[in-house]
Amino acid sequence: MKNPPKKTVDIDGVTFEMRPNVRNATNPEWVCLRKPLVLVNRYLALAPKFQGCRMIEVGVDQGGGTSFLLKLLKPQRLLALELSDEPVPGLVDFLAEHDKDQCVDVHWGVDQSDTEAVPRLVDEAFDGAPLDFIVDDASHLLAQTTATFEMLFPRLRKGGVMLWGAGQAPLSL
Numbered sequence: 001m002k003n004p005p006k007k008t009v010d011i012d013g014v015t016f017e018m019r020p021n022v023r024n025a026t027n028p029e030w031v032c033l034r035k036p037l038v039l040v041n042r043y044l045a046l047a048p049k050f051q052g053c054r055m056i057e058v059g060v061d062q063g064g065g066t067s068f069l070l071k072l073l074k075p076q077r078l079l080a081l082e083l084s085d086e087p088v089p090g091l092v093d094f095l096a097e098h099d100k101d102q103c104v105d106v107h108w109g110v111d112q113s114d115t116e117a118v119p120r121l122v123d124e125a126f127d128g129a130p131l132d133f134i135v136d137d138a139s140h141l142l143a144q145t146t147a148t149f150e151m152l153f154p155r156l157r158k159g160g161v162m163l164w165g166a167g168q169a170p171l172s173l
């Protein structure tokens with residue numbers, strides 16, 4: 001049987017290969033994007049409206065999503081929070097190459113349900129300005145996800161978007 005064709009999207013010199021169930025390292029010119037086509041299409045459709053946005057990504061892992069969001073949305077600021085306290089070298093290298101203006105601020109070792117750290121980091125990053133775009137792709141557990149929602153959703157501007165990346169089932173408001 002033939003292998004299925006690879007699903008890729010090229011943005012600004014970087015190839016993002018959609019492999020929802022694969023956990024490969026991020027590289028400066030090729031990124032394993034752990035998102036299915038249906039979810040990537042949703043991001044592509046939203047992209048024109050959210051260029052230069054203020055945004056948060058919760059749950060970084062190897063940084064495929066962070067890299068994709070940086071290239072796709074060219075955010076004014078992207079605050080990324082990750083439970084693991086070990087910076088991922090592939091993402092660090094990617095950002096050194098592609099984020100010359102240092103728009104991306106990754107905080108390692110942050111629990112998405114930490115009601116002291118999360119609001120403090122958001123205040124530091126955005127200084128009270130409303131958020132345009134929020135992605136929660138972290139624990140996918142009810143209590144933690146609810147805590148994040150309660151902290152971040154009130155900071156979303158009217159017309160902003162909050163997405164949950166849950167494998168094959170993206171949800172948005």
Ligand SMILES: C[S@@+](CC[C@H](N)C(=O)[O-])C[C@H]1O[C@@H](n2cnc3c(N)ncnc32)[C@H](O)[C@@H]1O
Pocket residue numbers: 033034035058059060061062063064065066081082083084110111112113137138139140144165
């Ligand atoms: C599905 S992966 C994220 C994938 C990434 N967004 C992407 O697009 O490539 C989930 C990540 O959430 C992190 N995580 C799990 N529980 C968390 C929590 N309570 N707070 C913050 N991050 C958490 C995990 O360590 C893991 O790196």
